[in-house]
Amino acid sequence: MKMRYPCRMDRIDAAILKSLAADARAPVSAIAGEVGLSQSACTRRIQALEASGHLLGYGARLGHRRLGFRITALVDITLGTQVEEDLARFEAAVAQIDGVVECALVSGGQDYRLKILARDLDDYERLHREHLGRLPGVVTINSSFVLRAIPTRSEAEALFGGR
Amino acid sequence: MKMRYPCRMDRIDAAILKSLAADARAPVSAIAGEVGLSQSACTRRIQALEASGHLLGYGARLGHRRLGFRITALVDITLGTQVEEDLARFEAAVAQIDGVVECALVSGGQDYRLKILARDLDDYERLHREHLGRLPGVVTINSSFVLRAIPTRSEAEALFGGR
DNA sequence: TTTCCTTGGGAACGCCGATGCGCATGGAAG
DNA sequence: CTTCCATGCGCATCGGCGTTCCCAAGGAAA
Numbered sequence: 001m002k003m004r005y006p007c008r009m010d011r012i013d014a015a016i017l018k019s020l021a022a023d024a025r026a027p028v029s030a031i032a033g034e035v036g037l038s039q040s041a042c043t044r045r046i047q048a049l050e051a052s053g054h055l056l057g058y059g060a061r062l063g064h065r066r067l068g069f070r071i072t073a074l075v076d077i078t079l080g081t082q083v084e085e086d087l088a089r090f091e092a093a094v095a096q097i098d099g100v101v102e103c104a105l106v107s108g109g110q111d112y113r114l115k116i117l118a119r120d121l122d123d124y125e126r127l128h129r130e131h132l133g134r135l136p137g138v139v140t141i142n143s144s145f146v147l148r149a150i151p152t153r154s155e156a157e158a159l160f161g162g163r
Numbered sequence: 164m165k166m167r168y169p170c171r172m173d174r175i176d177a178a179i180l181k182s183l184a185a186d187a188r189a190p191v192s193a194i195a196g197e198v199g200l201s202q203s204a205c206t207r208r209i210q211a212l213e214a215s216g217h218l219l220g221y222g223a224r225l226g227h228r229r230l231g232f233r234i235t236a237l238v239d240i241t242l243g244t245q246v247e248e249d250l251a252r253f254e255a256a257v258a259q260i261d262g263v264v265e266c267a268l269v270s271g272g273q274d275y276r277l278k279i280l281a282r283d284l285d286d287y288e289r290l291h292r293e294h295l296g297r298l299p300g301v302v303t304i305n306s307s308f309v310l311r312a313i314p315t316r317s318e319a320e321a322l323f324g325g326r
Numbered sequence: 327t328t329t330c331c332t333t334g335g336g337a338a339c340g341c342c343g344a345t346g347c348g349c350a351t352g353g354a355a356g
Numbered sequence: 357c358t359t360c361c362a363t364g365c366g367c368a369t370c371g372g373c374g375t376t377c378c379c380a381a382g383g384a385a386a
Contacts, residue, residue, distance in 0.1 A: 009230070017225060024187045024221035027342060038366050043343065045364095053229040058187035060319075061219040062180060067172070067322055074269060074276055091313045101321045103313035106237060113237055113307070117321050144276070150254045150266035156223075158264045158280050159230055190373060204334050206375065 009054065012037065014160040016045055017055065021156035024058040064117060071118040072146040075132070078111040080139040089136050097131045172217065175200065177323040179208055180218065184319035187221040227280060234281040235309040238295070241274040243302040252299050260294045 015035040019026065032042035049055040064072070079090060087105070094103050094114070102115035118124035124143075132141055153162060178198040182189065195205035212218040227235070242253060250268070257266050257277070265278035281287035287306075295304055316325060 017223060020223040021225065022222070024223050028344095029342070039343075040345080040367080041365050043345090047344090053226045056224040056226050058221060058223055059185070060180065060183040060187050060221055062184065062318060062322060063216045063219050064322070066216045069322060072267070074267070094313060095315055096325075098316060098325045099321050100315045101318050103315050104235070104237070104309040105311040105313065106307040106309055108305075108307045112313075117318075144269040144271050146267040146269055148268040150257060150268065150275070152258055152263045152266050153261060155225060155264050155280075158262050159225060159227070159232060162259075162261050191375095192373070201335050202374075203336080203376080207333080210375095 013045060013049060013054070016042065017049065018156040018160055020046070020055070020058070021154060068119055069117045070120055071116075071124050072149075073114075073116040073118065073124055074144045074146065075114040075116055076111055076140075076142040076144075077114065077132075077135070077138055078109060078140040079137045081137050082110045086137045090138070093135050097127070099127050099131075176208060176212060176217070179205065180212065181319045181323055183209070183218070183221070184317060231282050232280045233283055234279075234287050235312075236277075236279040236281065236287055237307045237309065238277040238279055239274055239303075239305040239307075240277065240295075240298070240301055241272060241303040242300045244300050245273045249300045253301070256298050260290070262290050262294075 012035050016031060019031045019034050028043050028046065029039045031046075032039045035042065037045070046055070064070075079086065081087075087110075090112070091103070091105075094100055094112070099116050099118055100114055101117055102113075104113050105111075106113050116124070116127065118127055128141070128143070132138075152158075175198050179194060182194045182197050191206055191209065192202050194209075195202045198205065200208070209218070227233075242249065244250075250273075253275070254266070254268075257263055257275070262279050262281055263277055264280055265276075267276050268274075269276050279287070279290065281290055291304075291306070295301075315321075
């Protein structure tokens with residue numbers, strides 16, 4: 001299949017991405033209808049978006065709470081070093097911990113911000129003791145717990161303009 | 164369709180959710196093969212998981228960078244009040260801002276943590292000036308920028324045990 | 327043991343998605 | 357202006373997928 005990797009993205013592509021972001025398992029024909037395209041044209045656009053890296057894949061939205069995970073923790077971790085090897089060791093260790101679903105090195109002091117899922121406070125305490133506490137090079141750990149999640153724009157809406 | 168809403172979740176259900184989380188558009192037949200079930204049994208399980216709230220929906224993973232959004236900001240906002248009405252006003256205002264993709268009220272001081280996507284620093288500066296700065300009741304705003312995202316366990320792996 | 331309930335497998339049918347083809351549009355070259 | 361090529365759409369096709377029946381097997385309760 002001959003296929004370029006264009007940066008060009010018109011509003012139809014944006015609409016397709018929005019639609020897929022809202023319901024990735026919707027039939028292509030339904031998406032095509034929404035965006036005013038034929039099925040085949042829509043399929044080809046989706047393929048192009050996948051090939052060009054605008055569309056990375058598809059995932060399921062899981063009901064954390066329903067699955068027994070009631071704790072979301074946002075954890076700030078400060079390291080005592082800025083040496084790249086130490087950062088790499090820390091990052092490798094973090095990547096092994098079950099429950100850590102996000103981790104980012106952020107500006108403003110040499111620290112990391114994690115998002116952690118846990119069943120309950122006991123579960124989180126165990127995680128903290130067995131894993132977070134043993135991470136290499138850590139100076140401070142600061143845990144906050146999500147009390148309430150505020151509904152916001154979806155990712156797609158943020159990227160392509162509000163609803 | 165007669166359908167109970169069981170809390171029971173065996174490892175087959177977990178495997179299905181993992182698989183769907185990894186690739187939500189995979190054919191049911193492929194998932195069925197992975198988890199060792201026939202197509203029809205797998206379809207029924209998926210329907211049950213959807214009906215029971217374990218599976219909330221399906222989404223697309225978008226290439227932020229490729230789409231021109233190179234800034235991810237993690238913003239801490241402190242309010243000068245703890246009155247519920249003030250929190251509600253703040254939350255309603257936040258929900259209107261394009262670019263805010265997550266917002267949570269967290270423990271430890273009365274503050275919120277947001278995740279914000281922006282095209283570049285100029286774009287973020289505009290967002291900060293035009294929107295964040297005008298949020299009601301705000302005392303302090305503290306922005307950190309993601310310098311590097313560390314790959315972690317996926318959500319499903321965190322919930323059901325590492326790979 | 328009998329009955330009921332649950333859950334899996336098999337088959338059929340309708341629908342979905344990928345692909346090839348023809349055509350229209352628009353810009354560049356002659 | 358005309359020609360040519362590139363791009364992108366719609367239509368039609370066909371193989372494959374998903375949904376939904378029905379039946380069978382296994383376990384629990386009476």
